[in-house]
Amino acid sequence: MDRKAANFVHSQAVSRDYISQPRITYRTVSGVNGPLVILDDVKFPKYDEIVRLTLPDGSQRTGQVLEVSGKRAIVQVFEGTSGIDAKNTTCEFTGDILRTPVSEDMLGRIFNGSGKPKDKGPAILAEDYLDIQGQPINPWSRIYPEEMIQTGISSIDVMNSIARGQKIPIFSASGLPHDEIAAQICRQAGLVKLPGKSVVDSDIDNFAIVFAAMGVNMETARFFMQDFQENGSMENVCLFLNLANDPTIERIITPRIALTTAEYLAYQCEKHVLVILTDMSSYAEALREVSAAREEVPGRRGFPGYMYTDLASIYERAGRVEGRSGSITQIPILTMPNDDITHPIPDLTGYITEGQIYVDRQLHNRQIYPPINVLPSLSRLMKSAIGVNMTREDHSDVSNQLCSYTSDCLLFELDSRGSIKNTY
Template sequence: MRASGCWDRQCSLDCAPQVFEGTSGIDAKQTSCEFMGDILRTPVSEDMLGRVFNGSAKPIDKGPTVMAEDFLDINGQPINPHGRIYPEEMIQTGISPIDVMNSIARGQKIPIFSAAGLPHNEIAAQICRQAGLVKKSKDVMDYHEESFAIVFAAMGVNMETARFFKSDFEENGSMENVCLFLNLANDPTIERIITPRLALTTAEFLAYQCEKHVLVILTDMSSYAEALREVSAAREEVPGRRGFPGYMYTDLATIYERAGRVEGRNGSITQIPILTMPNDDITHPIPDLTGFITEGQIYVDRQLHNRQIYPPINVLPSLSRLMKSAIGEGMTRKDHGDVSNQLYACYAIGKDVQAMKAVVGEEALSSDDLLYLEFLQKFEKQFIAQGPYDNRTVFESLDIGWQLLRIFPKELLKRIPESILAEYYPREGRGPGSQQTDTAL
């Protein structure tokens, strides 16, 4: 058993060491503690890719012990804010509502806000399969063509979720570039406190010393926060909202802020934490504080899921705060931002019209209202909905967006400048950045 503390002083008899594993079978009288005089460090190596570890970074895949290249502090090293590089390279996920309306930049931290029973694991796995860079030459470069790695940390998940991700990585042929840390539901609760930190320390080593581009998936952050509450209650600390500790914001920030790019290093860390909102409540402390720290969120909606729409991403509460710097001419296409704004506006108006229709009936709606209703239905069925293995380029997604916007006369498309409308709105006129033929709707 290890305990951190001052090793050159005598320990008092009422000292309470923190145990990161189960305490069953420990004889209190015969057990001794050795104070190492050091912080908790984890061994890291490039050989960790392709391996499976438990929540304490011990191998559980029957493979050999990893020969450490270094021993790093699991809390990470402080990064000078001036030394950070602003994320400006868009990651193409192949998922239309993300690529067009909530674009992710390399080095961003963006969580998936989901709830029990929704396909957030499938969405995260699809992002892992399809993630690639959009190059200025307008072709898409797969992550796997360069130094790319995935670090996956599971906290308090069931065996089925762990098996799903492991088998998906194996079927995709990317297991040799994946490092898994699995703390399952039947593993010690307190181990969940260190699991994400072990994963991020490994990711930092791969990104900043091996110069790889690392995608970190953390699931389920709700289990992590509940473990934090449990430890806080055991320490008899003063609770905050709903029993969670008052320092939970700071604690979550120590995890989420370990993403980004650093000057002088080619590697990057992109974080996609997954959390399940208790009772679908976005005002719960866990999603509430997470949304403050991270750079947006991807909102998985139960109503869309109940209508058999996959991926059930509701674009209205979703947000990507770094989208503006990763899209546009020279990065994706010059009409990208305007198309996104117009799709948002039309979808929001369509939702209002749908609510009004339920009150006054369809007969009382104007001709413009009926156009917005038509757009709403086609947007959900043809833009949001796609298969789990349907990998759309950002240009295909933009073209689908234009086909939906052509439902309206030009006069109603008030979010798009005249020059962009003149170039992309005519059915026979296609934008110069488009590579694919229009998909028939």
């Protein structure tokens, strides 16, 4: 694409944020409930429409229409509702949906949960503005995930190999080193060089990582930033950070902004993108908070009944598309409350994804790192990522032998109470 065509595409992308028709400003806020603002007497409100709220002090906030009932609109405010005055707050309906600016220059940068730079660097010159909900992919156009992405962790690469385009979660729990494992994967991840493939296909410049952290504290956020910057992996990482003191509602859009960026890098820039999302439990908690504010009928353990569909709208954005050489591989990380794998969050995640990597507390207590238990771990697409012309001809045999050896090493002994004791 020459410079003239590039300037035209950029101007078209920017102009989509502006509507020539006059906008109507409302002062009809009838109530504030948690992260939600309720407006009455709105003329033709639209679902998912972006709303600009201007507070009495002149500050502006952004919201999105969550529910429409006649002339009433319920708006979720991304920056929180603290300080909103029902009488003096003005609301402007833009007529547009929530879009995020995307560019290849986003690699090596740090953004907040709303996609705004927070590394004190220059503003990103957007190459396009994309809907954060993503574009629907025709199932017929999807390609079966093949070829392997290496993580540098032997228990994953050898016994639970990950295919390009796969979605496989890490099941962890509070107090376990899932943050360290995620940082290690970012340091060591890369493409496996395949025989017969071009050098460009396995080149490091053809691989990128999109990392989104939701609800993390300052210490964890500082750990990720320092680790990526000190080991040199930051240049291939696009980092999104939603902190624990940020508005809860922001956690709902953070993974979608990250995945929209990944889709641009994969399908427009032809890169193989690894997306790491942590912690999906914080995302589900935010979803439950919004559902409670809307006074919806709760489901299991208070989570909304549509949580399965909502999680699927995130996980199913991984994959490969016919006609594009790029791919999106997802590794969502979630913490199981009370180490309960039957909790709704890991339970529903397991139905959607293609396997799981299980972080074991017993192994962690024995100072084993990474404490990945290979027996309950599973990669359902491993068979399409290993073998001849993929990794090694004997990869499957080696994996089976190690799994058998691990099983034989589990000694079951009867303790004094007659119960079964599992020792490694």
